[in-house]
């Protein structure tokens with residue numbers, strides 16, 4: 874039977890990366906990155922995001938998919954490094970459910986001054 878593909882893969886991958894915190898950097902890429910600290914993991918995430926946007930801007934859909942997977946992996950590494958859990962982010966997304974970005978932006982305090 875095929876394993877169903879769903880967003881739970883992000884929670885599972887986060888747990889794998891978390892388990893690599895004290896792993897050997899010679900055998901785990903996640904351990905190698907985590908050992909360099911949160912500034913490096915953030916930098917790596919930024920690099921991958923730029924590669925992703927280039928593929929989108931140049932219309933390379935196949936590469937956009939592989940670069941998107943890289944971005945998500947490096948986002949999770951950055952969360953582990955910074956002590957953020959997926960549940961923290963899922964909770965924030967749930968809090969926003971049903972609130973249009975246009976409505977939210979219009980309600981920001983600085984908008985009432987202009």
Ligand SMILES: N=c1c2ncn([C@@H]3O[C@H](COP(=O)(O)OP(=O)(O)OP(=O)(O)O)[C@@H](O)[C@H]3O)c2ncn1[C@@H]1O[C@H](COP(=O)(O)O)[C@@H](O)[C@H]1O
Nearest residue numbers: 886889890893900901902903904905917920942943946947
């Ligand atoms: N999803 C990924 C994943 N996506 C990308 N990558 C790695 O991310 C790296 C990105 O390549 P780059 O050329 O940008 O980086 P680099 O070679 O380090 O270059 P520099 O930083 O030196 O510039 C490559 O080594 C990829 O293999 C990943 N490495 C691991 N995973 C997952 O994480 C799990 C645990 O991996 P380990 O921690 O290595 O055991 C794996 O089983 C996978 O499920």
